[in-house]
Amino acid sequence: xxxxxxxxxxxxxxxxxxxxxxxxxxxxxxxxxxxxxxxxxxxxxxxxxxxxxxxxxxxxxxxxxxxxxxxxxxxxxxxxxxxxxxxxxxxxxxxxxxxxxxxxxxxxxxxxxxxxxxxxxxxxxxxxxxxxxxxxxxxxxxxxxxxxxxxxxxxxxxxxxxxxxxxxxxxxxxxxxxxxxxxxxxxxxxxxxxxxxxxxxxxxxxxxxxxxxxxxxxxxxxxxxxxxxxxxxxxxxxxxxxxx
Amino acid sequence: xxxxxxxxxxxxxxxxxxxxxxxxxxxxxxxxxxxxxxxxxxxxxxxxxxxxxxxxxxxxxxxxxxxxxxxxxxxxxxxxxxxxxxxxxxxxxxxxxxxxxxxxxxxxxxxxxxxxxxxxxxxxxxxxxxxxxxxxxxxxxxxxxxxxxxxxxxxxxxxxxxxxxxxxxxxxxxxxxxxxxxxxxxxxxxxxxxxxxxxxxxxxxxxxxxxxxxxxxxx
Numbered sequence: 001x002x003x004x005x006x007x008x009x010x011x012x013x014x015x016x017x018x019x020x021x022x023x024x025x026x027x028x029x030x031x032x033x034x035x036x037x038x039x040x041x042x043x044x045x046x047x048x049x050x051x052x053x054x055x056x057x058x059x060x061x062x063x064x065x066x067x068x069x070x071x072x073x074x075x076x077x078x079x080x081x082x083x084x085x086x087x088x089x090x091x092x093x094x095x096x097x098x099x100x101x102x103x104x105x106x107x108x109x110x111x112x113x114x115x116x117x118x119x120x121x122x123x124x125x126x127x128x129x130x131x132x133x134x135x136x137x138x139x140x141x142x143x144x145x146x147x148x149x150x151x152x153x154x155x156x157x158x159x160x161x162x163x164x165x166x167x168x169x170x171x172x173x174x175x176x177x178x179x180x181x182x183x184x185x186x187x188x189x190x191x192x193x194x195x196x197x198x199x200x201x202x203x204x205x206x207x208x209x210x211x212x213x214x215x216x217x218x219x220x221x222x223x224x225x226x227x228x229x230x231x232x233x234x235x236x237x238x239x240x241x242x243x244x
Numbered sequence: 245x246x247x248x249x250x251x252x253x254x255x256x257x258x259x260x261x262x263x264x265x266x267x268x269x270x271x272x273x274x275x276x277x278x279x280x281x282x283x284x285x286x287x288x289x290x291x292x293x294x295x296x297x298x299x300x301x302x303x304x305x306x307x308x309x310x311x312x313x314x315x316x317x318x319x320x321x322x323x324x325x326x327x328x329x330x331x332x333x334x335x336x337x338x339x340x341x342x343x344x345x346x347x348x349x350x351x352x353x354x355x356x357x358x359x360x361x362x363x364x365x366x367x368x369x370x371x372x373x374x375x376x377x378x379x380x381x382x383x384x385x386x387x388x389x390x391x392x393x394x395x396x397x398x399x400x401x402x403x404x405x406x407x408x409x410x411x412x413x414x415x416x417x418x419x420x421x422x423x424x425x426x427x428x429x430x431x432x433x434x435x436x437x438x439x440x441x442x443x444x445x446x447x448x449x450x451x452x453x454x455x456x457x458x459x460x461x462x463x
Contacts, residue, residue: 013338017370024374028403032382035399060288062405068289074296118389119398185293225390237394 068185076154076205077184089211092140105130113243117198129174133167147216151208159203160216170195170244195244197230257436262328271315279308336369360449
């Protein structure tokens, strides 16, 4: 009798496996819908821990970290020594600058968040670079210039700003990020950092700045649907807290 | 070998995983290796930089992920080939009193008599089944984000990332435990376990297989 009852439990039992499975699917669905809020909350909650973590292990956690995007097959790579930045187009004096030339110009420090249009945000990134406005002034903007186009040495990516946007003090050609030369995956050795706009405006692997008459050509992602004026919190249908 | 004693099953072996189950396991293992390897390359900055070719890596990652449910579904849907697997899916789903006791005592309760699978294996199987579905769904939202609300892209990424971290932990644990139990690992390679192992570690399964009516219990 007892044996028969036991045998029944062996074959029947509670369907815990199914509950685990359905529970995971349910939690994941909730995570998709509310994950963006949970992400914000986690980033604030974990920021004091991750910023003091000496082991570097927290960089594996999906909070407050950069995602590395490239539009080409390979991650572009150039050393500081071989790097050149050309500033040209509708200017009086085209420039051809080395990494050292940029470092020799008056530096601008920006300690600001980096917000991606896909949703992630990295708080308090320490950027050092040269104001784009300083570079343009050094090259001498000719009358009638309407905007600036940016080229990446990945051979594919482009970006653009209006002249008003380009002359803002929080738009820099950055060569240092969090105390180190901007690394290859972050767009180094030199990239654009447009503090008040979504990350796609901050052209990585920057090697060409071209001043144009009239309207500049929209950038790589703008041709593919992103807003040309990519203000954080006021474009692309998003309501993130402004970064600058 | 002198095999015959008063306990004829002593030196013999029990079929634990049939050919269909072993094939499915190793096909799955290969797909998981690819999907997790490419995930690591996409996620870990220095690895991304070292490997490059992001578009290619992402394509491999996405299509391997999409392929992941296929072997399981095919085996479930197949006739005789998948019979053993379907029976084991039922076993993995059902938790007995013994399973609960085993789980609460972290496997130390000496009076627990387990069936074919221990509760850790049951949880692992349910978790992996959940992972396949959840990662496929969230990964699809990430890939085809244009069809979903803006927030869902962030939410799907959030879920995909955390589940991936849990999956890495579970898979590393799974492999570690497999290597610590050569009999068990051997049965996933060759299909059979020593009957002594079965009697000691899976007494209820041993009884199921060796009592009258069991289909070809011994090999």
